[in-house]
Amino acid sequence: MSEKSDSKKKYIIEKATEVFAAKGFRSVTMKDIVEACDISRGGLYLYYSSTEEIFKDVCEAQDESDAENKDISSFLAQAKAADLLLWFVKEQKKAILRRKDSLVTARFEYAFYNKEKGNIKEAKYTFDTAVTVLKTILIRGNESGEFECADPENTALNMMYTIEGMKACSSTFGLSEKKVDSELLFMIDQFIEA
Amino acid sequence: MSEKSDSKKKYIIEKATEVFAAKGFRSVTMKDIVEACDISRGGLYLYYSSTEEIFKDVCEAQDESDAENKDISSFLAQAKAADLLLWFVKEQKKAILRRKDSLVTARFEYAFYNKEKGNIKEAKYTFDTAVTVLKTILIRGNESGEFECADPENTALNMMYTIEGMKACSSTFGLSEKKVDSELLFMIDQFIEA
Amino acid sequence: MSEKSDSKKKYIIEKATEVFAAKGFRSVTMKDIVEACDISRGGLYLYYSSTEEIFKDVCEAQDESDAENKDISSFLAQAKAADLLLWFVKEQKKAILRRKDSLVTARFEYAFYNKEKGNIKEAKYTFDTAVTVLKTILIRGNESGEFECADPENTALNMMYTIEGMKACSSTFGLSEKKVDSELLFMIDQFIEA
Amino acid sequence: MSEKSDSKKKYIIEKATEVFAAKGFRSVTMKDIVEACDISRGGLYLYYSSTEEIFKDVCEAQDESDAENKDISSFLAQAKAADLLLWFVKEQKKAILRRKDSLVTARFEYAFYNKEKGNIKEAKYTFDTAVTVLKTILIRGNESGEFECADPENTALNMMYTIEGMKACSSTFGLSEKKVDSELLFMIDQFIEA
């Protein structure tokens, strides 16, 4: 179950990602994935025993690939606030646009599904973390004179709501990259002058 | 199928609303609704033949009750922009908080479900309409000197994204009324001075 | 679910009895019963949701039909010990021979199955009750001078072991009625003289 | 397939014995045995291709170890009838009590399973042989004046039924050694007089 089976798992995750991207979370069945992978029913169960289990790995895989260049610690320490903001906004943009090729829809559904089951902590944690990071960036920018943001706390929160809204819109009816860029610029312009 | 059956439909929608509020959209079965209504399997099929059909009526019923006092045409014509904005924001607030007692979760799921099936028009239409209304209000406010909003178009769009984001957050991990108020005030303060 | 469904249940039990008689307990599947009843998979689940549930009713039905003429209370009070013994032995004989047309095999298997699951009380209770009844009969016979049994307690126990052994033999390789009669007579002759 | 594979077979039988003792016959799967032996699926099939095949060897192994000191031919010829009876009864006692640590349950199940398949001969043969042996012992005892048994044929049969009954009871709800001893003594006392 090590090398070989790991590559098989990778393969399953790859195929399953397409399925979840196309059908969301709830309506995906083990059968769907079996068919997408073109393996046997029993074969899939060798590796995973529920769509939820698969979906978790699918998300993890995506998060990891997203995080590839995110060895941020040193970056966060040294960079200028404006660079940090740029990086943050780019990350969010990716998350917003990710919907087309991917999983935001399924992630939403999964969040709802989990809420039904009572696990809502993770979503909130992710959101709150993002707010905190953004606030920190804004404060740093204020200190360095790069930004002029009267209320970093509420501005950070407002921006994150806006970003979440774009994700939702991107998920439900789609957003062009141009629209996303435009909106992100509009947000930033509020406290970056010159 | 007129009077009597209408009241029966009303009854079904009433009960079904509870079911959708509790379970979202996708996981609701005809059986769930039959049981909630305490009618016969066949009986339900006399009125509706799928959960989707029922859900559409459920949403419509809710929208109508929301819109009861929305005979806006004349209101829009006469009122001051500040009043209109207030009304608009209040409506959105209701929509955001509606999640607790109700259907936002199911609506999201349904939106995803529809996207799969290719009907994304409605969601986009609703969003665009809201943006347009808001933009109109902002422009009117500018003209009357009530507001000072440099870019009504983008501001309206930004506000709607933010509001959609709050809906999403409210749906996934919950938002207190206080937080919603605070955020809405923050948005408005940008172009209302003193 | 009352009259009509009761008759349906009766029908299922009837057919299931044949299945259990032919295949024992463990190897019987819901599918077997569905096929024996010539109803649909879902149809069976309307009435029963496991073979164990069905088997319990099958046993109960058989026990009831066995017990039809067992309104014993008054009989036990008045009858002569010899009559009681005769009755007791006849009942046991029926139980022994029952195997051919029926369920002893399945009952054994079920007992084992239950033992695995830890419920062994019932079997022991049934056995102990029979021993007690038999002992009572023997004592009564001694008192009335009908029997001459030096050790009613151990004799009763011995007889019940013997009877259980005949059941087992009947189950595994079959016993003719003649052999059963012969053995039962042999047992009784020990304490009935003249 | 000779030495090495024989020791492997022995190992498998050893482990499988535990499995059958714990789970009976029918519910044991090849998977259970694979896991108990900690070998590969394919590895097991090199030696055995069904649980039935394994079970036969398991039984045989146990029977052999039971029979180790049963080189009876000469013993039967010379010994006194009382000694023979003692030996016979001890063997049966072992068989009765064997249930605790072992396979009687599985053997019963297997007997039922075989009956379905039509092979009931073996069980009957074993029983009949035991009856014959016992009858022979009783006759010898009568001749030597050790016993006083009016009807050796029926007495032997009766004793074997009783013993089968104890096996069944031991299997289904358990019997203490004390109870077994007491019953066996009771049986013998009938024709052994001080």
Add this chain to the structure above:
DNA sequence: AATGAATGAGCCTTCATTCAT
């Protein structure tokens, strides 16, 4: 209109068995 028994399709899960290595 209304009932609810009945059907059958669809998905889930577990194993016996095979086979390339």
Add this chain to the structure above:
DNA sequence: TATGAATGAAGGCTCATTCAT
């Protein structure tokens, strides 16, 4: 010999949907 991944058949269960009453 030995491995264990892979297959596919078999049986379990749940619903959407129909239909005789």
